[in-house]
Amino acid sequence: KEAGKNRYQLFDPVSDRRAQSHREFLLRLQQALEAREFVLHYQPKVDLVDGRLLGVEALIRWNCPGRGLVPPGEFLPQLQSSSLELAVGEWVIEEALSQAQRWREQGLDLRVSVNVSAAHLQQPDFHDKLAEALQRHPGQPPRQFELEVLETAQIEDMDAAVAILKRCGDLGVRFALDDFGTGYSSLTYLRKLPVQTLKIDQSFVRGMLGNADDMGIVEGVIRMARAFRMDVVAEGVETLEHGRILLQLGCRLMQGYGIGRPMPADALAGWLLNWQLEAPWLSLQALPSR
Numbered sequence: 001k002e003a004g005k006n007r008y009q010l011f012d013p014v015s016d017r018r019a020q021s022h023r024e025f026l027l028r029l030q031q032a033l034e035a036r037e038f039v040l041h042y043q044p045k046v047d048l049v050d051g052r053l054l055g056v057e058a059l060i061r062w063n064c065p066g067r068g069l070v071p072p073g074e075f076l077p078q079l080q081s082s083s084l085e086l087a088v089g090e091w092v093i094e095e096a097l098s099q100a101q102r103w104r105e106q107g108l109d110l111r112v113s114v115n116v117s118a119a120h121l122q123q124p125d126f127h128d129k130l131a132e133a134l135q136r137h138p139g140q141p142p143r144q145f146e147l148e149v150l151e152t153a154q155i156e157d158m159d160a161a162v163a164i165l166k167r168c169g170d171l172g173v174r175f176a177l178d179d180f181g182t183g184y185s186s187l188t189y190l191r192k193l194p195v196q197t198l199k200i201d202q203s204f205v206r207g208m209l210g211n212a213d214d215m216g217i218v219e220g221v222i223r224m225a226r227a228f229r230m231d232v233v234a235e236g237v238e239t240l241e242h243g244r245i246l247l248q249l250g251c252r253l254m255q256g257y258g259i260g261r262p263m264p265a266d267a268l269a270g271w272l273l274n275w276q277l278e279a280p281w282l283s284l285q286a287l288p289s290r
């Protein structure tokens with residue numbers, strides 16, 4: 001019936017079963033949201049030159065009873081282009097702001113970042129809902145709240161996206177372009193977008209030691225960020241060698257398993273204490289930069 005009148009389709013048991021299980025999974029995720037089974041873990045971003053904790057990135061997990069922590073790659077794709085995707089996105093913003101406010105009450109002034117899909121960003125009421133969420137959390141200044149924009153390649157109407165970003169930017173929040181270098185990002189728009197930060201995708205950081213192309217991309221993104229007077233954060237920093245090379249290339253802001261894994265909110269203070277005591281990473285700053 002959905003395809004219109006005067007049409008009929010042969011019953012396809014395979015795709016029917018697939019559609020059915022997709023609907024069931026969405027229903028399960030809806031329940032998960034209502035039962036507060038989603039949690040945010042937080043991964044540190046540091047400035048390797050002065051050792052400072054720059055902020056944390058909120059990453060969603062599904063604490064599924066009987067299954068444990070399910071990573072976002074196993075349920076976010078199924079949410080795509082459902083209304084639940086937007087509801088989960090709103091929950092993430094609310095929860096991250098609440099946590100930021102709690103940290104602040106404990107004396108931790110942190111910039112908290114959340115991931116926002118292009119689809120969510122392009123919702124007509126995105127700006128108003130963000131403004132309301134910020135108002136509900138007056139303890140966290142908008143300057144210390146950042147949106148990492150994902151899947152910029154999926155933005156169809158770039159001019160409209162620029163306008164939304166500008167309006168949201170007027171609220172005081174910061175923007176970063178996530179996984180930079182993987183999709184198609186027009187240089188013309190990069191200049192127009194009110195974006196403060198580029199995040200180098202972890203695949204390039206992982207590949208740069210053995211692959212000249214990846215190294216070239218890493219260098220290129222760092223140079224581009226400098227040209228546009230943006231910050232640049234390297235993702236996927238796993239080893240001291242990664243850190244050393246990135247510092248030499250002029251990238252001092254880093255995030256990765258080698259620095260800190262995503263962790264529950266209450267583990268952050270303990271991590272910070274250890275990090276400040278960890279000599280090997282901080283010794284890198286003594287190396288001359290190129």
Ligand code: C2E
Pocket residue numbers: 043058059060071072073076089092114115116117148150178179202235236237238255256257258262
């Ligand atoms: P992302 O935003 O690029 O986040 C970085 C991902 O890389 C995270 O995976 C993080 O755990 C992982 N990672 C960090 N450091 C390292 C490292 O040194 N080595 C390796 N191998 N991996 C590292 P995670 O948490 O599984 O998230 C995957 C993606 O799911 C995120 O990529 C983001 O695109 C999306 N995502 C996560 N949380 C949310 C959310 O709340 N909303 C939306 N829309 N997307 C989210």
Ligand code: MG
Pocket residue numbers: 094095097098136137
């Ligand atoms: Mg709240």
Ligand code: MG
Pocket residue numbers: 057115148178
């Ligand atoms: Mg991200």
Ligand code: MG
Pocket residue numbers: 178179199201202235
């Ligand atoms: Mg990324």
